[in-house]
Amino acid sequence: LLKAHFxxxxxxxxxxxxxxxxxxxxxLIRGAWRDPKGFNFPVSRDFAPEAVLPAIWEESGRAHWAFIFAIVAAIGVWFMLRYTLKGFEVVVLGQSERAGRFAGFSSKKMIWFSFLFSGALAGLAGICEVSGSIGHLQPAISPGYGFSAIIVAFLGRLNPLGIIASGLVLALTYLGGEAAQLSIGVSDKVTRVFQGLLLFFVLSCDTLIYYKIRIIWSRVKGGAA
Known part of the structure; x- marks a missing residue:
């Protein structure tokens, strides 16, 4: 609403x-949804077994069906952007809103579609994290996955298939950060710094690819340079 109309x-x-x-x-967690048997901790009741995502297989550890959902969603978005008219509208309006208007596409309708669709995917990711990894609601659910998603998108070059690969790379940084905390006692902020450096280097490389830095010396009157 804010983007489309303001x-x-x-x-x-x-x-x-x-x-x-x-x-x-x-x-909600500290009020109506607090578990009365939770020893006054701000958590909800544990989800019923029917509401918990099972592991992909018994030996997979913490890997549950959310991993499969993410792969299917990324492939589905790639197919939509590449082979459907709605995906073509998204690409055209994303690259040039003016060109999209000339083609007869509505930018406001596309904003509503894109934001609602991406919001639904974000909601799917959130409920998978809660029902698959945690099993109940609590005040802190994500250690910053939403902000890391920006890095994943840029590393994947805004391509859903590339985002699968970049998501796996960022997942390794989270796992490596946890291992580093346990083994050598470093702060969990080291992982954030490493992820930020990844994004910084990618954006810097893009700048150097698309732009050339030139030093131009100009001569002025009086012989000064």
Whole structure:
């Protein structure tokens, strides 16, 4: 609504709405949804077995069906963007809103479609994390997956298939960070720093690829350079 009708920046509004969602979840967990048998800890009741995502196979450890859901969703989005008219509209309006208007595409309708569709995928990721890894609701669910998704998207070159590969790379940084905390006692912030450096290097390489840095010396009157 804010982007389509008031042309606000979707990144800033999304980041600010994250705090609203977190505080709303915190209010639920500490209020109506608190487990009365949870020894006064702010958690909900454990989910019923029917509401918990099972492991892919018994020896897979923490790997559950959310991994399969993510692969299927990425392939489905890739197919939509590449082989359907709606995907063509998304690509055209994303690259040039003016060209999309000339083609007869509605930018407002596409904003609604894209945001609702991506929000649904984010909701799927959230419920998979809660029902697959945690098993109940609690105030802190994500250690920053939403912000890491920005890095995943850029590393994958905004291609759903490339995002599968970049997501696996970022997953290794999380697992490696946990192992480093246990083995050598480093802070968990080291993982965030490494992920930020990855994004910084990717954006820097793009800048050097698309732009050439040139030093131009100009002569002025009086012989000074």
């Amino acid at each position: 042309n606000t920046n979707e990144i800033l509004t999304s980041l600010m709405l994250v705090y609203i969602a977190q505080l709303f979840l915190d209010w």
